[in-house]
Amino acid sequence: MARRPLPRILSTGSAQIARSRDLARTAADSATDVLHPLITISRGLRRLAAAGRRRWAETPKDRRGPLLFLVASVVLIVGLLPYGPLLAVVTLMAAAAWQGRDRTPPAPEGPDEAQGKRLESLYEALVPYFSVPEDPAPLYAHGGAWDQAFESYEFDGSGRISHLSVRYPAYFPDGEAESRARIEQLLHAKSGRGREYRFTWDEEGNRLTVAVLAPLPTDIAAQRFVTAPGETVLGFTDPAGVRRTLPLTFGEEQRDVPPVVWRTGVRSTEPHLLAAGGPGSGTTTFLRSIALQALRHGDVLIVEGGGTGEYACLTGRAGVLGIECGLAGALAGLEWAAHETERRLVAANRARQAGLTPPEDTRRPLWLLLDRPTALGHLPAPDGGRDVGTLLQVPLRHGRAAGVTVVVAEEFDALESLGEAVLAHTRARVVLGPAPAAQLRAVLGAPPHTTPVPEVPPGRGYARLGTGPVHRLQVPATPDPYDEATTETHRQAIQSLLPPHITPADATEATPLPDPAQPPVAATTKS
Secondary structure, eight states, rough: OOOOOOOOOTTTTHHHHHHHHHHHHHHHHHHHTTTTHHHHHHHHHHHHHHHHHHHHHHHHHHHHHHHHHHHHHHHHHHHSSHHHHHHHHHHHHHHHHHHTTTOOOOOSSSOOOOOOHHHHHHHOOOOOOOSSOOOOOOOOTTTTGGGGTEEEEEOOOOEEEEEEEEEETTTTTTHHHHHHHHHHHHHHHHHOOOOOOEEEETTTTTEEEEEEEOOOOOBBBBOOOOOOOOOOEEEOOOOTTTOOOHHHHHTEEEEEOOOOEESSSSSOOOEEEEEOOOSSSSHHHHHHHHHHHHHHTSSSEEEESSOOTGGGGTTTTTTTEEEEEEEHHHHHHHHHHHHHHHHHHHHHHHHHTTTTTOOOHHHSOOEEEEESSSGTTSSSSSOOOOOOHHHHHHHHHHHHHHHHEEEEEEEEGGGGGGHHHHHHHHHHHEESSSHHHHHHHHHHHSSSSBBOSSSOOOTTTEEEEEESSSEEEOOOOOOOOSSSOOHHHHHHHHHHOOOOOOOOHHHHHSSSOOOOSSSSOOHHHEE
């Protein structure tokens, strides 16, 4: 069947609109050129009138009378002279034209001497990487013209490069990660260290764009984020990295900031998360931020391997099942979590077989937050029981179907001690604090598109959800409200997010943890 043509108004409307815009733009440019002298004289008259008013306001009151008499005398003499009014008008127009001229200094054409030397040095440093002896007309050669290789460039106030567009020959192996890394390292060193650069490779056009990234805001405090159930805000990133923004409060003002949102639940592709960092990098603050968000719709069990009491503000709160700092308590809590995961699987399976909705207690999210669990590994397990890694296997493997989410925070030097189950099932990764590029690639599974800096504020790092892109990340400030160093603003913000305390009556009505010695119930499924 032949396709019917579009109506004429639809097929030619866009062309007519574009033609009308071009005509209007041409007419406006022509009118500006024709009326430019009149615009200049009008601007000059305004400036002369403003100068006259300013001079009149600065004149003392006892001298204004003689000044008026002098001006009136000059006007009278000019009016009595032959051709006086005409000469006065011509003189006024000339003064107005002089005062109304465009005083904007012309933009310099090309870089200055210092900028030119910096670009020339950068061009010479790229010659060994972008040239081969067999090239008959090399784009890069010692003593060559750098303006042919650098299409556009910008400098900041300190004279360092802030934006650069580089052309490179087609035979350069831009598809190899090692070749790219060498060029990025060179440009980073020559353009100025201590800043973060984003490298954008256009393999089809043989162009590399280097841009300096602005630092992420560090004044974002913990607050109630506008998210749906199952969404957790890990932190905030660059506007170009995500397509979503969240309205945030900064004191009395509000502004929209792009977040890094992690989705958990039955349909999540990355149900568990691993956060790595060094001492003082902000991993504990990161877990505290996740706990405050998780308590809005679920229950939380915390295992604190460091035993420093960083989660004391959550003790006795509604939804907090326990905060375990010792090995015996941690093993008991994780063993209960494994039994609870199996119980949820059995209950949900039986409900589906009967054609019913799964029970409410199986749909309420359960979060297992482990802060430095390997710190408990040096202690022997009581009665030769299982260790932390073994007890996490059931929640990690079946947690998505049972509504159980595992978040582990560990230091770099102890990642290998977590076990294969933790490393294999935590596909959402976060790295906080300074780290070399090789270590970032090992943890995240892919190198970031920016250059890491040696010094970063706490809570600053990178995040990658599954096989997605690597985002820059700044964790919202969530300090311990019981810490004396915490400011009053942050203390009040965090206390407003804490759930209410559980009364003793509520604690007795809560479901107790099962006996760890009781054998777990096997999860059965029906095909």
